[in-house]
Amino acid sequence: MTLSGHKEAVSAVVWSDIGELCTASWDHTIRLWDAEQGGIKTEIVGNKSFFDADWSPINRTLITASADRHVRLYDPRSKEGSLVKTTFTSHTQWVQSVRWSTTDEHLFISGAYDQQVKLWDTRxxxxxxxxxxxxxxKVLCCDWSEPSLMVSGGADDTVRIFKAKNVPAT
Incomplete structure (x- = not known):
């Protein structure tokens, strides 16, 4: 199956539910796809290119990295008001990568062109x-799939590993 519809590069893809994919694109859109039927379920339009997105199965929300130095928290299920629930602003340049904690519904990390990896609490x-x-x-990628370790890779040809406090190693 091929899912077509974005008008520019697809920069992120993540399973958001059984049979549902979330994609983010440089065309300023996020799309939720029915992976079984092959159609678009929801389209969210932003104001800048999306570089990355990550879905939390714990809190069922989406975070995105953008060219405007912001990280945004989306709740695609929301029926009232904006789908953007919170905007996180601390990076001074493009945000390239975002990842949720796999054990805490409130925590995520972001990596950006400002050489920083930031640990956030949604509250x-x-x-x-x-x-x-x-x-x-520049920080080009980050991951937090191992609960006790956050990792990032950069244009400086290095991988940095950060230990998360108060999280037992698995």
Whole structure:
């Protein structure tokens, strides 16, 4: 099966439910797809290119990384008001990558062109909990699939590993 419809590069794809995919694109859209039928269920239009997106099966929301230095939290199920529930602003340049914690519904990380990885709590959008430093060039990717370790890769040709406090190693 091929899912067609984006008008520019697809920059993120993640399973958002059984039989449902979420894609983000440089065409300023996020799409939720019915992977069994092959059609678009929902389209969310943003104001900038999306570079990354991640779905949390714990809280059933989506976070996105954009060219406007913001991370946004979307609730695609919302029937009232905006689908954007919170905007997180602390990066000073493009946000390239975002990943949810696999064990805490409130925590996620973001990596950006400002050489920073930031640890966020969704209950406090004004500033990140921690700035995880060390990269000497753009942060291009990050992951938090191992609950006790956050990892990032950068244009400085390095991978940085950060230990999450108060999380037992698995």
């Amino acid at each position: 406090s959008s004004k500033r990140a909990l921690f700035d995880l430093t060390g990269h000497e060039d």
